[in-house]
Amino acid sequence: MDRIYLDHAATSPMHPKVAEKMLEIMNHHFGNPSSIHSFGREARHLLDQSREVIANSIGAKESEIIFTSGGTEADNMALFGVVESYQHQGKHIITTLIEHHAVLHACQKLEKMGFEITYLPVDETGRIKLTDFKAAIREDTILVSIMYGNNEVGTIQPITEIGHILKDHQAVFHTDAVQAYGIEHINVNDSHIDLLSVSAHKINGPKGTGFLFARENVKLAPRSFGGDQERKRRAGTENVSSIAGLSEAILISQKERSDKREKFKSYKEVMMNELREASIEFLVNGSLDHSLPHVLNLSFPGINVEAMLVNLDLAGIAVSSGSACTAGSIEPSHVLVAMFGHGSERLINSIRFSFGLNTTNEQVVKAAQETARIVARLIK
Amino acid sequence: MIYFDNSATTKPYAEVLDSFFKISNDFFGNPSSLHGLGSQSEKLLSQARIQMANLLNVKPGEIIFTSGGTESNNFAIKGAAFMYKKRGNHLITSSVEHPSVSKAMEQLEELGFEVTYLPVDKNGKVQVEDVERAIRKDTILISVMHVNNEVGTVQPIREVGKLLEKYPNILFHVDAVQGIGKMDLPLKDFGVDMCSISAHKFHGLKGTGALFVREGVGLTPLLSGGEQERNMRSGTENVAGAVAMAKALRMTMEKKEKGIEKMKNVQRGLIDDFGEMEGIIVHTQIESASPHIVNFSVPGIKSEVFIHALEQEHIFVSTTSACSSKKKSPSKTLLAMGVPEPIADSSIRISLSYENTEEEAAAVLNAIKRVVNKLRKVMN
Ligand SMILES: Cc1ncc(COP(=O)(O)O)c(C=O)c1O
Ligand SMILES: Cc1ncc(COP(=O)(O)O)c(C=O)c1O
Numbered sequence: 001m002d003r004i005y006l007d008h009a010a011t012s013p014m015h016p017k018v019a020e021k022m023l024e025i026m027n028h029h030f031g032n033p034s035s036i037h038s039f040g041r042e043a044r045h046l047l048d049q050s051r052e053v054i055a056n057s058i059g060a061k062e063s064e065i066i067f068t069s070g071g072t073e074a075d076n077m078a079l080f081g082v083v084e085s086y087q088h089q090g091k092h093i094i095t096t097l098i099e100h101h102a103v104l105h106a107c108q109k110l111e112k113m114g115f116e117i118t119y120l121p122v123d124e125t126g127r128i129k130l131t132d133f134k135a136a137i138r139e140d141t142i143l144v145s146i147m148y149g150n151n152e153v154g155t156i157q158p159i160t161e162i163g164h165i166l167k168d169h170q171a172v173f174h175t176d177a178v179q180a181y182g183i184e185h186i187n188v189n190d191s192h193i194d195l196l197s198v199s200a201h202k203i204n205g206p207k208g209t210g211f212l213f214a215r216e217n218v219k220l221a222p223r224s225f226g227g228d229q230e231r232k233r234r235a236g237t238e239n240v241s242s243i244a245g246l247s248e249a250i251l252i253s254q255k256e257r258s259d260k261r262e263k264f265k266s267y268k269e270v271m272m273n274e275l276r277e278a279s280i281e282f283l284v285n286g287s288l289d290h291s292l293p294h295v296l297n298l299s300f301p302g303i304n305v306e307a308m309l310v311n312l313d314l315a316g317i318a319v320s321s322g323s324a325c326t327a328g329s330i331e332p333s334h335v336l337v338a339m340f341g342h343g344s345e346r347l348i349n350s351i352r353f354s355f356g357l358n359t360t361n362e363q364v365v366k367a368a369q370e371t372a373r374i375v376a377r378l379i380k
Numbered sequence: 381m382i383y384f385d386n387s388a389t390t391k392p393y394a395e396v397l398d399s400f401f402k403i404s405n406d407f408f409g410n411p412s413s414l415h416g417l418g419s420q421s422e423k424l425l426s427q428a429r430i431q432m433a434n435l436l437n438v439k440p441g442e443i444i445f446t447s448g449g450t451e452s453n454n455f456a457i458k459g460a461a462f463m464y465k466k467r468g469n470h471l472i473t474s475s476v477e478h479p480s481v482s483k484a485m486e487q488l489e490e491l492g493f494e495v496t497y498l499p500v501d502k503n504g505k506v507q508v509e510d511v512e513r514a515i516r517k518d519t520i521l522i523s524v525m526h527v528n529n530e531v532g533t534v535q536p537i538r539e540v541g542k543l544l545e546k547y548p549n550i551l552f553h554v555d556a557v558q559g560i561g562k563m564d565l566p567l568k569d570f571g572v573d574m575c576s577i578s579a580h581k582f583h584g585l586k587g588t589g590a591l592f593v594r595e596g597v598g599l600t601p602l603l604s605g606g607e608q609e610r611n612m613r614s615g616t617e618n619v620a621g622a623v624a625m626a627k628a629l630r631m632t633m634e635k636k637e638k639g640i641e642k643m644k645n646v647q648r649g650l651i652d653d654f655g656e657m658e659g660i661i662v663h664t665q666i667e668s669a670s671p672h673i674v675n676f677s678v679p680g681i682k683s684e685v686f687i688h689a690l691e692q693e694h695i696f697v698s699t700t701s702a703c704s705s706k707k708k709s710p711s712k713t714l715l716a717m718g719v720p721e722p723i724a725d726s727s728i729r730i731s732l733s734y735e736n737t738e739e740e741a742a743a744v745l746n747a748i749k750r751v752v753n754k755l756r757k758v759m760n
Contacts, residue, residue, distance in 0.1 A: 005417065011410035011616060019401055026397055026585065032389040037687060037696045039383070069447030069587060072605040072615035102605035102614060109604050201616060206404065208447060208587050208618030223602065225487050226450040226480030235480055236450030237389065237580060239587025309414055318415040 003316040004363045008202075008356025009151050009179060009295055010320055014245070015204040015357060021248045022206065025241040033238050034227065043240045050247035054211060057250050058196065059187040066212045066220075066230050067243050071178040071199030074212040075102035075145075077223055077234070078174045078195040081214075082143050083110060084221035089170055090140025096120045096128055096157075097338035099147050102197075103176055104334070107145075120146075122338050125287035126155030133162060141171040148196075149180035152335040152352060153286035154295030156180065163192030172218055178202055178210075182253040183261065183294055194218050200242065204357050205249035209242035264293035264355045267364045271296060271353065274368030280375050285336065285350055294355045299346040302379045308351060311374040317367050320352045381694045382740045386581075387529055387558060387673060387731035388698055393583040396628045400585060403620035411617050412606065421619045428619075431626040435633055436575075438567055438592055444609045445622045448589040449557040449578030450480040451602075453523075455613070456553045456574040456591055457484045459599030460521050461493055467549055468518025474498045474506045474535070476713040477525050481555055485523075498524075503665040504533035504717045511540055521551045526559035530700045530713040530729060531663050532673025534563060541571030551597060557581055557589075561632035562640070562670050573597050577629075579621070583733070584628030588621035632734070639734035644671040646732060646741045653745050657752070661723060663714060674730040675700075675714075677723045681755050686728055689755060693747040698729050 031039025226235030605614030
């Protein structure tokens with residue numbers, strides 16, 4: 001059975017060119033970048049090169065990129081680093097109800113530490129309202145953390161508008177771009193973004209690597225102490241091969257982005273058309289207008305998500321009920337709760353399909369047909 | 381080419397790379413995903429955990445995967461301090477720790493904790509009597525490294541652990557990043573509560589490490605998010621990296637069986653021969669050191685100059701620790717041992733792995749003789 005992987009938002013396979021690059025480095029340039037001999041200098045050079053590629057990809061300066069162990073660390077570093085540095089200017093933070101747990105759980109911890117958090121609601125498409133946002137801003141707001149694109153339903157937030165609103169406010173603007181980076185065009189200057197988190201394993205890079213963009217003038221208290229790596233903002237021997245792998249993944253994604261966007265958008269249509277043709281009733285969770293091209297979240301009235309996942313898995317199709325992190329738990333998705341309320345049927349009948357490297361039209365058709373068959377069977 | 385800088389970082393074993401890329405290719409799923417690919421990843425991760433636990437003689441539930449030695453040390457020290465601050469706010473450590481321990485301690489001092497830094501004797505060793513004298517009613521944590529990364533001195537872990545049997549409320553953390561795979565460290569017998577290791581020091585990959593946390597010991601997490609690693613360490617797990625680390629540790633421990641005597645011979649040979657060379661001061665005292673490190677000074681010749689001269693001969697050694705080698709400051713450990721600054725300024729560290737041979741050691745010795753003569757001539 002040919003398996004079909006439609007869970008690229010949970011994690012993505014490494015691109016063969018990324019693996020090739022990493023293998024090369026692990027074998028031949030394994031030095032510690034802090035060493036002063038040529039092994040060290042080579043490793044340092046690789047780091048510098050990668051930093052340049054990464055900075056260019058979002059219009060940042062090289063000195064504004066901090067390498068981390070992934071999206072979670074980047075989010076935590078942004079939130080805790082900012083509040084520690086700015087707490088004398090206020091105790092108020094704005095975020096949304098639909099953030100990834102890396103932001104939400106950090107916010108809950110900040111609440112316990114005495115910070116006041118406003119969790120912005122979203123509409124049925126998963127978007128915040130700018131009027132709500134403006135109303136939430138206070139003089140003592142020190143941080144705004146709003147994700148770029150949602151990992152469960154794919155909805156994109158009005159990031160540039162938010163950035164413009166905050167332009168003359170003291171609050172530092174962080175966005176979790178873990179899902180959006182690589183597929184959306186992002187420029188931190190045009191959008192007035194101060195901090196931005198990225199994770200490599202979502203864009204065909206290795207797991208355990210990511211970065212935080214932190215604008216030059218933003219004060220960011222470090223959280224991990226030790227050696228003087230990353231300009232004292234993040235101690236620890238740098239994961240050179242993975243960082244270079246991330247940089248390679250970025251170069252590839254830049255080349256392929258516009259093709260990929262068109263392709264994935266058409267996959268969404270193909271999927272929905274197949275379902276319609278099979279007369280399967282479904283609803284789109286999110287909005288097709290403001291949406292990440294690779295994420296399609298559908299609700300199938302009358303089915304139960306767990307039975308659905310099991311059946312799809314047996315049919316060799318890997319999809320998910322929401323984010324991978326909440327997948328293991330029985331709790332309903334906090335994102336769908338925010339969109340539809342606690343009583344909604346959609347909490348127990350929604351499936352996330354997400355596209356990526358090597359996803360073909362045939363696979364999407366096949367997955368849609370299988371889905372249709374299973375839905376029809378389960379509804380009976 | 382002779383690489384004698386294995387305390388800075390090591391070359392990953394070919395088999396380790398095979399594992400890493402095989403898993404990255406074939407089992408790239410997110411361990412939190414419910415589908416087949418996800419459960420395969422979860423299984424691999426749990427096998428890696430069991431393997432690590434077996435090698436360290438602890439329980440699988442006591443192993444937490446991290447992004448390296450620095451994170452492990454920061455997590456152990458701050459996680460314990462925050463968790464147990466109601467018991468007291470006094471911590472004890474040595475004055476020769478790696479910066480990822482000492483700077484974490486400094487951060488805690490800024491947050492209101494009190495830290496005692498124990499002195500060392502002329503060999504770099506902590507005295508157990510000093511530990512006992514430093515203990516107070518409000519002491520909650522003692523952190524002492526196993527093997528010093530600059531001169532190789534082994535600390536009296538067994539004795540400190542024994543002493544702490546009388547103080548059940550004091551946690552004992554050991555930074556075993558340098559010692560693992562060279563010196564035995566029976567964690568349970570020695571009463572160790574937490575222990576840090578880092579894979580790139582034993583032919584695993586950079587950006588992967590582990591923290592042993594004895595069952596029953598709680599730590600306040602430093603990373604909030606998806607609640608991976610039993611809610612202690614959030615972030616998508618680096619499955620391939622963890623499996624590669626387990627493999628590297630197994631291989632290193634196997635190589636130790638056969639290779640430790642050879643390593644000791646090489647070390648003894650180097651120390652004896654340096655002892656016979658005029659004007660060389662050996663800082664590593666063989667009886668109290670791990671067999672993989674030899675630290676010595678060639679007074680009058682700056683370490684950087686010496687290192688670059690050896691590099692001309694394709695021999696790679698280092699000044700002190702890689703982390704501080706960018707800065708011009710002399711070795712903290714040597715100063716703590718009472719070595720005068722000008723001599724500390726000219727110190728060189730050789731660090732071995734089981735891959736190094738006696739022939740290489742002979743070649744290095746000859747090269748060192750040549751370089752010393754040449755540089756002395758230039759200076760005179
Ligand atoms: C939106 C979002 N933020 C943060 C993360 C966390 O990233 P990582 O898994 O690299 O820690 C994820 C994925 O897990 C995500 O989808
Ligand atoms: C004794 C010791 N502890 C901790 C570390 C830090 O480990 P890592 O480089 O994995 O962050 C090192 C090496 O750099 C070390 O030698």
